Amino acid sequence: MNFTLQATDPGSKARAGVISTAHGEIQTPIFMPVGTAGTVKAVHQHELANDIKAQIILGNTYHLYLRPGLDILKQAGGLHKFNCWDKPILTDSGGYQVYSLTEVRKIKEEGVTFRSHIDGSKHLFTPENVMDTQRIIGADIIMAFDECTPYPCDYHYARRSVDMTHRWLKRCCDRFDATEPLYGYEQTLFPIVQGSVYKDLRKKSAEVIASFNREGNAIGGLSVGEPAEEMYAMTEVVCEILPHDKPRYLMGVGTPVNLLENIALGIDMFDCVMPTRNARNGMLFTKEGIINIKNKIWENDFTPIEPDSDLYADQVYSKAYLRHLIRSKEILGAQIASLHNLHFYLWLMGEARKHILAGDFRDWKEIMVQKLGKRIGE
């Protein structure tokens, strides 16, 4: 993997760059649609590539490990072959899911034992076997196995946790460096800064993470319920320490406004279920603000969802029709709204990039954040 920093905004810490992977280039800042179980929900792969213009998607170690399982993924030749997506993939390590999705889990120094949410079967994730699993999944970028602390989190728990995350990172790196990719292309490992909302813990964690000198770095444990200001404060502290010449990935973030604010602080990569999950509930992110398509005011609005968009779904279907589909729980509603939101997120990243390259990102961002957070028609 290679990262080229192309420009930095004079009025902020926003950066534009290019990440090169074995499956192609990623122009940053970038949003990565989440494909939890090997599919970005309600979206075809050709729609991701051609309509949404996704450059990289996420896969989820926990979900893929449970289903279809490693045996099938290995036989398929990795996730790219399995789900017919030949552009870059990033897999998260499963840490977040293990903590949030499984009822019964026990965290020890060795790793985490948990029960599957599907059939209750018992499993153990360790830093080592999570590296092996991600070798089998075959993502271009794989994530270290960490502990994602909840919000709020007791300071002493957060300190002990981040220390264990650092010890686990050492074990992740050792295992990763001692193993080879399985499918003939390179993979790279990103470590994850933790430390809850405590500046001193975040600072120390960023220093430790930077010292591992991997090809990219991530910030985890944010967007878990803390106020946006706390998130930004943590991003700022961490970005001051993480090396400039490597991509910075803020995990699980966020709203369009969150993205722009974090880009201004030096973040290059994002992922979040919000554009797809909220789409399925009828929340649309647009250039003029947020629409709840279930609201009655859209009932007889027969104008296109977003008239000046280059997306089929935005041009053809009306707000009234989409409202009807979402209210009727029709699958096509989830399809249209997911396409729309993902297209909007990728459009927003493209615009941000243009403005960084043009050197006027900060002014543009200030105007945009005023609009993007507004609720239209409420």
Next chain:
Amino acid sequence: MNFTLQATDPGSKARAGVISTAHGEIQTPIFMPVGTAGTVKAVHQHELANDIKAQIILGNTYHLYLRPGLDILKQAGGLHKFNCWDKPILTDSGGYQVYSLTEVRKIKEEGVTFRSHIDGSKHLFTPENVMDTQRIIGADIIMAFDECTPYPCDYHYARRSVDMTHRWLKRCCDRFDATEPLYGYEQTLFPIVQGSVYKDLRKKSAEVIASFNREGNAIGGLSVGEPAEEMYAMTEVVCEILPHDKPRYLMGVGTPVNLLENIALGIDMFDCVMPTRNARNGMLFTKEGIINIKNKIWENDFTPIEPDSDLYADQVYSKAYLRHLIRSKEILGAQIASLHNLHFYLWLMGEARKHILAGDFRDWKEIMVQKLGKRIGE
């Protein structure tokens, strides 16, 4: 509406023709994908037109009347405008749904009172207001309001019911003929033959229906649980009586084998939820037979779903991937399987038509029915 009979198979009663409507031509025999609530579930309108090559889709009076409701449909300028489908639409009259979906319903000479499955609200459908409703929906072909009897059905009940259906038909025709289309294009009304599985009732009903001399005729009340042989026997009796120079529509049928057998008896039009509903449960109809994609034998079958198909979904995604999606209840699974099955149904109709035009339909059909009903891998 205009129907041109182009060819009749020398070895059977199969026919090829063209129906002309205000929204374009329909080449028969044809299968009409079911778009219950104004959407063919899990399929985009451009996929219907370009990938599946649907020539006409169905809408459902009962569902559309309840949601989005007539006020919205009227403001939209009819269903074509509302759901962005500019090819022909046929609406069923809601009779079937009123009998099968609503818990509380009372059938009287005047019409049927029932409670909405959505909110329990009380409604009355009469032959007259169902015509008015279908004027508002604006389908090219609208259906008479009939009583669809269950299977099995007591002879005396069936006889009384079919007589009422005929009286209702008179009221439907009177209302239809006394009203004008709302959106500047012609609509046509198809009456429906009933009579359960009783030949004498079916014969009499076909004679009554034919005497109304409408532009097309339908057969209802079949595919409700009776053995296929009874269905074919009824189709045969009825097709002998219904005029040759008008299209014949067999409602709610059926499997690929059912379609071919009924084409051989003189049917021109079909609709059925089977290709889409069964798709969502993982049943795929293919040229070589029926696949239950949930079966373990497909777990590591990484070959395309149907390699020699011209459908993106058939060429790109593997059986193993589709199995994973369906088992994981992922929306993309429903999308892929629905596209596949509908594409297959339309392909089958196109092939049938070619063979009718070539004069070798019967021989081809005999070979196909041997294959299409087979369960592959069970």
